[in-house]
Amino acid sequence: xxxxxxxxxxxxxxxxxxxxxxxxxxxxxxxxxxxxxxxxxxxxxxxxxxxxxxxxxxxxxxxxxxxxxxxxxxxxxxxxxxxxxxxxxxxxxxxxxxxxxxxxxxxxxxxxxxxxxxxxxxxxxxxxxxxxxxxxxxxxxxxxxxxxxxxxxxxxxxxxxxxxxxxxxxxxxxxxxxxxxxxxxxxxxxxx
Numbered sequence: 011x012x013x014x015x016x017x018x019x020x021x022x023x024x025x026x027x028x029x030x031x032x033x034x035x036x037x038x039x040x041x042x043x044x045x046x047x048x049x050x051x052x053x054x055x056x057x058x059x060x061x062x063x064x065x066x067x068x069x070x071x072x073x074x075x076x077x078x079x080x081x082x083x084x085x086x087x088x089x090x091x092x093x094x095x096x097x098x099x100x101x102x103x104x105x106x107x108x109x110x111x112x113x114x115x116x117x118x119x120x121x122x123x124x125x126x127x128x129x130x131x132x133x134x135x136x137x138x139x140x141x142x143x144x145x146x147x148x149x150x151x152x153x154x155x156x157x158x159x160x161x162x163x164x165x166x167x168x169x170x171x172x173x174x175x176x177x178x179x180x181x182x183x184x185x186x187x188x189x190x191x192x193x194x195x196x197x198x199x200x201x202x
Contacts (some may be wrong), residue, residue, distance in 0.1 A: 013192060015063050016062075016063075016064035017062070017063050017064055017065035018058050018060045018061070018063065019034045019035065019041050019042075019060055019062075019064045019065075020034065020035055020036075020064070020065055020066065020067040020075040020076070020079060021033060021034045021049070021052065021053060021056070021064055021065070021066055021067060022066070022067045022068070022079045022082075022083065023094065024083055024086065024087075026045050026090070027090065027188070028045055028046060028185055029045045029046050029047075030049070030155075031044070031045045031076055031081060031086060032045065032047065032049055032052040032083050033083065033086065034052070034056050034064065035067075035075055035082060035101070036060075036075075036101045037074065037075065037103035038099060038101040038103070039078070039098070039099030039100045040078070040082050040099065040100045040101060040152050040155055041056065041060070041100075041101050041151065041152070042056060042151045042152060043086060043151075043152050043153050043154050043189065044080075044151075044153065046181075048188065053178050059151075060104060061147065067079040067193055068090075071125065073078060078098075078099075081096065081098055082098060082150060082155070084096060085098045085110050085155055086154055087154065087158070088155075088194065089140075089154045089155065089189075089192075091192070092121070092192035092193045093121070094121050095155065098155060100117075100152050100155065100156065102151075104150070105149075105151070108142070109146040109150075111134050112130060112134065112142075112143050112146035113146065113150055113152075113156045114134075114145060114159060115130050115133045115134050116130060116147060116150070116156055116158055116160070116161060117155075117156045117157070118133075118162070119160040121157075121159060121193050122158065122193045122194050122195060122197070123163070124160045124162045124181055124190070124195060124197070125160065125162070126140070126147070126149050126159055126161070126162060126163060126164040127140035127141070127143045127144050127147070127161055127163070127164070128140040128143075128164050130143045130147075130161060131143045132193045140164070143161075144161075144169070144170065146171065147161050154169055154176055154189075157189075158171070159171065159185075159186045159189040159190060160193075160195075162197055165198070166197060166198045167197060167198050167199065168183050168186055168187060170182070171183055171185065171186035172184075172194055
């Protein structure tokens with residue numbers, strides 16, 4: 011029998027306000043944070059994305075990945091409490107360069123603040139690329155820790171939030187509104 015391939019990611023699941031929150035880390039940083047999905051679907055998506063096996067962090071409790079999972083849990087809990095999380099490394103090496111650039115700019119939006127898709131585009135020197143920024147934000151695999159909920163429409167409304175896998179549009183926007191309210195931010199209701 012061939013030896014087992016080493017995991018490329020380690021996962022954990024914690025309770026969340028909308029559904030359980032699933033976390034994944036590599037040896038280099040946080041890979042994913044997701045909810046409104048099953049643990050099995052989350053792990054399968056990671057295996058496809060990363061081309062390798064995924065294991066529960068509880069299978070490596072003493073390793074550095076276990077420590078990073080604990081730090082990630084603390085950071086997610088801070089975001090949910092509307093407070094500033096500890097700085098935590100993220101691992102976006104499998105994402106396209108464009109997505110990494112956009113998500114780095116999104117990560118710089120401070121708690122309690124928002125930026126429009128156009129403002130994010132301008133901040134990375136790509137004036138007029140608001141739609142392309144929206145695409146990269148929609149592909150954010152590390153939601154909450156890369157706070158895409160802080161990116162809103164140019165008219166001050168919520169805009170969008172998340173991909174089709176997160177339930178209906180209204181459900182996703184309610185979560186975005188809730189996250190912003192936790193940070194003390196109120197936005198105008200979305201247009202019709």
